[in-house]
Amino acid sequence: MSTQTLKLPDRFINILVNLPENGMGYQIVKVILTNGKILHQQKVLNSEFLVLDKEIISEQDIDSIELEKK
Numbered sequence: 001m002s003t004q005t006l007k008l009p010d011r012f013i014n015i016l017v018n019l020p021e022n023g024m025g026y027q028i029v030k031v032i033l034t035n036g037k038i039l040h041q042q043k044v045l046n047s048e049f050l051v052l053d054k055e056i057i058s059e060q061d062i063d064s065i066e067l068e069k070k
Helices: 010-016
Strands: 003-009 024-033 039-047 049-052 064-069
Touching: 010 064
Parallel strands: none
Antiparallel strands: 003 049, 024 039, 024 064, 039 049
């Protein structure tokens, strides 16, 4: 399985740096895409690198990012 690491735009980084981490240096988020699709349980490293296992997207495809509820 291939993975994609995407550097997030500053508008998302600025939000994520103020939110709690799920573990040392990472957050588990849901990514809402501009087409309405939601990617659950995605990992963001150091509030700036989105690591995707299955989906291949670009930063323009992202509408918003939220912490995943536990």
